[in-house]
Amino acid sequence: MLAKRIIPCLDVRDGKVVKGINFVGIKEVGDPVECAEEYNRQGADEICFLDITATHEGRGTMVDVVRRTAQRVFVPLTVGGGISSVDDFRELLRSGADKVSVNSAAVRNPSLIKEAAEIFGSQCVVVAIDARKKGNSWTVVVNGGRIDMNLDAIEWAKKAEELGAGEILLTSMDTDGMKTGFDIELLNAVCDVVKIPVIASGGCGTLEHFSDVFRQTKASAALAASLFHYKELTVSQVKAHLKENNIPVRNFE
Numbered sequence: 001m002l003a004k005r006i007i008p009c010l011d012v013r014d015g016k017v018v019k020g021i022n023f024v025g026i027k028e029v030g031d032p033v034e035c036a037e038e039y040n041r042q043g044a045d046e047i048c049f050l051d052i053t054a055t056h057e058g059r060g061t062m063v064d065v066v067r068r069t070a071q072r073v074f075v076p077l078t079v080g081g082g083i084s085s086v087d088d089f090r091e092l093l094r095s096g097a098d099k100v101s102v103n104s105a106a107v108r109n110p111s112l113i114k115e116a117a118e119i120f121g122s123q124c125v126v127v128a129i130d131a132r133k134k135g136n137s138w139t140v141v142v143n144g145g146r147i148d149m150n151l152d153a154i155e156w157a158k159k160a161e162e163l164g165a166g167e168i169l170l171t172s173m174d175t176d177g178m179k180t181g182f183d184i185e186l187l188n189a190v191c192d193v194v195k196i197p198v199i200a201s202g203g204c205g206t207l208e209h210f211s212d213v214f215r216q217t218k219a220s221a222a223l224a225a226s227l228f229h230y231k232e233l234t235v236s237q238v239k240a241h242l243k244e245n246n247i248p249v250r251n252f253e
Helices: 032-042 059-072 086-095 104-108 111-120 153-163 184-191 207-216 235-244
Strands: 005-013 016-021 024-030 047-051 077-080 099-102 125-134 137-142 147-152 167-172 198-201 221-224
Touching (some): 005 032, 032 059, 047 059, 059 086, 077 125, 099 111, 104 137, 125 184, 184 207
Parallel strands (some): 005 047, 047 077, 099 125, 167 198
Antiparallel strands (some): 125 137
16 A cells, blocks of 8 residues: 555635635634644645635745745645636646645536646645535535536546546545545545555544544545644544554654
C-alpha cells in the first residue's frame, strides 16, 4: 500500500481563513500563511487553499497568499476557487502553487482540463467533483451543492481522467459537514473507474473515519477542514492513529 496523504483545507476570503456551515455564519479563523505553517509543522502532506471570494477582483489577494505561503511552507500547495482559464492556472502556478483545482468551470468547459494538462502537465491539474446521491447514482452539483448539473458524477470522473486530470478531489455533499464519516460508497464507485489518485473529502469527524476510508476504499488521500481548524484533531494525531493501524503515512516518525 502506498503512503496515504493527509490534507488540511483552508477556505480563504479576502486574505483570511474563514469557516462557516453551508456558507452561513462565516467567521474569520486566522491568517492563511500562519495556518499553513502550523499544518506544515504538524506533518501535513499537502495544503489546499480554496478561494471562496472566487472573483477576478479577489484573485490578487489569493495570489499574494499563495506567494507568501510558498516562501515559508515546503509541502505542495493546491489552490482552487473561481479558476476559469489557463491564464488563472499560469498566474497561480507562477506564484508558487503546485497544483490548481478546477470545479464548475471544468464542468461548463471540459476542454479547460485538456488545455491546462497539455500546457502545465497533468500533475498540476486537480478536478474537484462535488457529488450528491440521486436515485441509484450520483449527480454533479455546483455552487455549494445548490445547482444540480444533471451530470453523472462517475461518468464525469472518467471523462476528467481522459481529458488529462492528474487527480480527483471528490466531495460528497451528502456527508459534508455531518462528521459521520466519509462517503465510502461514492468513493468506491469513483476509485473503481479511474486510475488517477482520488482525494476523499466530506464527512470526517473522528480518527476512525480516517482509518476507515483508507481500509475500505482506494482513496490515496483524505482532506479535512474544520476538524483541524478548531483543533479537534491535529495532523500528527491522525498520522499516529493511522500508523497504529498499519496504514502507511508520510513525514511521520
